[in-house]
Amino acid sequence: MAEKDATASGDDAIRVSGMQFAYEVEDPIFFDFNLDLPAGSRCLLVGANGSGKTTLLKILAGKHMVGGKNVVQVLSRSAFHDTQLVCSGDLSYLGGSWSKTVGSAGEVPLQGDFSAEHMIFGVEGTDPVRREKLIDLLDINLQWRMHKVSDGQKRRVQICMGLLHPFKVLLLDEVTVDLDVVARMDLLEFFKEECDQRGATIVYATHIFDGLETWATHLAYIQDGELNRLSKMTDIEELKTSPNLLSVVESWLRSEIKLVKKKKKPVAPWKPSPFDNSPFRSSRHMAYYR
Numbered sequence: 239m240a241e242k243d244a245t246a247s248g249d250d251a252i253r254v255s256g257m258q259f260a261y262e263v264e265d266p267i268f269f270d271f272n273l274d275l276p277a278g279s280r281c282l283l284v285g286a287n288g289s290g291k292t293t294l295l296k297i298l299a300g301k302h303m304v305g306g307k308n309v310v311q312v313l314s315r316s317a318f319h320d321t322q323l324v325c326s327g328d329l330s331y332l333g334g335s336w337s338k339t340v341g342s343a344g345e346v347p348l349q350g351d352f353s354a355e356h357m358i359f360g361v362e363g364t365d366p367v368r369r370e371k372l373i374d375l376l377d378i379n380l381q382w383r384m385h386k387v388s389d390g391q392k393r394r395v396q397i398c399m400g401l402l403h404p405f406k407v408l409l410l411d412e413v414t415v416d417l418d419v420v421a422r423m424d425l426l427e428f429f430k431e432e433c434d435q436r437g438a439t440i441v442y443a444t445h446i447f448d449g450l451e452t453w454a455t456h457l458a459y460i461q462d463g464e465l466n467r468l469s470k471m472t473d474i475e476e477l478k479t480s481p482n483l484l485s486v487v488e489s490w491l492r493s494e495i496k497l498v499k500k501k502k503k504p505v506a507p508w509k510p511s512p513f514d515n516s517p518f519r520s521s522r523h524m525a526y527y528r
């Protein structure tokens with residue numbers, strides 16, 4: 239059970255109550271999941287691979303419909319049902335690679351020959367001063383051809399576009415991973431200003447903890463779809479005795495692995511499944527699509 243954050247209140251920017259979610263009915267990821275984050279917070283979302291961080295961020299971004307209108311609330315509005323949240327730019331999600339889903343081929347990277355200028359200036363209704371600031375901060379060359387630039391350069395343009403509107407809630411899924419250290423540190427400083435000056439709220443899922451000890455205000459640790467811990471950074475006792483956040487999170491994840499190994503049960507005998515005759519069950523023929 240998560241340690242409850244004492245700051246949780248009526249002005250929470252994010253409020254999740256009793257959420258259940260499953261990609262596959264028989265194997266739910268979240269069951270009775272709760273999360274409250276106050277406005278103005280910068281929350282790190284940590285957890286092992288597959289613990290549910292991306293899924294949670296996508297749910298908060300309104301990309302998955304979950305339960306009724308009160309279950310997942312962002313800025314006191316339903317993340318999924320209130321499409322104005324995203325359309326107005328109040329809620330912004332930055333994650334994954336730049337791609338689009340194409341039928342059976344899955345996620346296909348965007349490959350058109352567009353300039354960075356075309357992409358950035360194509361976002362309507364933005365403040366030119368903010369746009370210039372972001373282009374400068376991310377050191378973007380407007381003449382870059384998007385199909386010829388590096389992953390990090392592509393990522394800079396993607397981040398710039400996602401930040402053009404002054405968001406109230408920003409969800410970040412490992413987007414700084416391709417950035418060099420200068421771009422990453424400058425961007426983190428920009429995010430800090432956005433929270434301190436405008437009261438924006440950020441949830442940032444990452445496995446890279448460098449420089450985040452003093453950047454974050456809160457930390458949420460997800461373990462296998464459960465909120466193991468939600469606390470202010472200043473309340474994390476282990477941080478007072480450990481050299482850095484990396485070693486604290488490492489020790490949590492190592493204890494998690496030990497626990498899983500202990501709990502591991504023998505594999506259940508094979509049982510027939512109703513999907514055995516389905517044309518959609520996995521088969522050697524599916525290898526064609528890889």
Ligand SMILES: Nc1ncnc2c1ncn2[C@@H]1O[C@H](COP(=O)(O)OP(=O)(O)OP(=O)(O)O)[C@@H](O)[C@H]1O
Nearest residue numbers: 261262267285286287288289290291292293294443
């Ligand atoms: N589209 C999907 N269909 C079915 N299961 C999925 C799908 N996406 C994710 N999962 C499963 O949901 C669980 C949580 O995945 P998720 O991507 O949210 O984890 P994560 O914490 O973001 O992991 P990572 O640190 O590796 O990015 C995993 O067990 C994963 O296999």
